[in-house]
Amino acid sequence: MNKNKNLKLLAAKIRLDILEMLMHRGYGHLGGSMSVCELFAVLYGKHLNVDPKNPGKEDRDMVVLSKGHAGPAWYSALAEMGYFPKEVLLTLNDGGTILPSHPDRNLTPGVDATTGSLGQGTSIAAGIATGQKYKGKNAYTYMIVGDGELNEGQCWEAFMYIAQNKLNNCIVIIDDNKRQLDGYTKDIMNPFDLKVKMESFGFKTLRVDGGDVDAIDEAITELKKVKDQAVCIVLDTIKGQGIKYFEDLFSNHSVKFNNDEINAASEKAVKELKAFIAKEEAK
Template sequence: MLSKQEIKELEILALKIRIETIREIGTLGFGHLGGAMSIVETLAVLYGKVMNVDPKNPRWEDRDWLVCSKGHAGPAVYAALAIKGYFPMEELKTLNKPGTRLPSHCDRNLTVGIDMTTGSLGQGASTAAGIALGNRLSGRDSKTYLILGDGEIQEGQVWEMASFAAHRKLDNLIAFVDNNKKQLDGYTKDINDPRDIRAKFESFGWYAQDADGKCVASIYEAIERARNTKGKPSVIVLDTIKGQGCSFAENLLFNHHIEISESQMKEAIEELEKKLEKVVSL
């Protein structure tokens, strides 16, 4: 269980990631803000407390791996990486611009700290399982963390991976489903109702949990239970909000990929900076 100080530190990190994500997408003027916002707390817990990584040696063979299969949420991952020191913060301003190392979707060949190229939905699930199996066969005591979208799990490839990972007893694989209830063109329940996501994974032989994806303590505790589970892969279904923590984005019905004005960016950042000052002062 996290101490009050540890919770505070992770909440501060989440606010910083959220601010920088809004700034990089806002500087560009458009982007996948909704789904980037909803995984911020999870990224804060992973990079702030859980993952065994070294920003000075990003290709360290014994590191934990992160595969953000919903690769369009890359800007939030980039913000976390920059804050942790993988590359200069100034580079965030180059998001998706000519010559950038920070493309719209995650690319391991371009961005320091990105473990797997993603964006073609569903494919990151298979590569994450392959990484987990490969590391186990190599005798490495590392974990692979996989982030999936709730719209993404409509892809059949995700469930082929789920069957494979359970059969191979990949207990070094921990997946998250960002259940923000929306996909590109509307609510998931109206387009292809996912029903009980936790029960689906359980039926495939996974250890499955629900967690509050807005609460760093809830996420951390779920990860700890998953890390202590042997003989099967784990999934954590995150209850989140698309656009989470960014007021103007939360209030939009269609907030998958949106245009952001300079005034919207400034107002959102000012609001979050006030929250940050309040948390820091507690």
């Protein structure tokens, strides 16, 4: 039984927003945006201490989307929470937009870290969490990092620092969707067992079904109780998650909506997501 029905609904709305945004644009980072819909739903729907009407609120929790190319997922969550009107989503990547392809803290309400150059967000998150600790703030930083992104040595430097300094307020979330830009992570730079690896780096680590809002919620709740150790969630996801056609599409990292098959599959997914949302909202 799903305890967090509202979070499942929010995840579906985020997924639909992403799809409509990318279809409107004609291309975009679909696979890695879809794999974090449930995560963003749980963060914004339940765990984050933030205020969409006051994005700069003192002592707020912070999100660092280190895999910045999944910006469309973050923007969808922010729009659903009311940081800006949903119509703005369709301006993704336009000249002068507040929604560039990759997150920019100077442009988008609710975005606290500029990312896109893989690896760098891990250091930014470690720095923010250090600041929160020094100032004695009761606040968390959620770092979202891709499995392919772990090819960047900078991630491992940041992890060593976080573990050494027992930054339990920096919740490291690895989106283990098994694929990176051009293939399977295991074929390009095998990460082996990420849970074992993070544990050996000193992290209390949980492996969690990234398509299950209850499981994500429980893992975050459990890790928030840890006081003297670094913490990590290895999020077991599927690249393109939640839309079968895109899960099965090998090249789903950056999708171009330029052929009949992709457009028909997308229209079908839009219909199905809308039907699910309507059914849940009618309950």
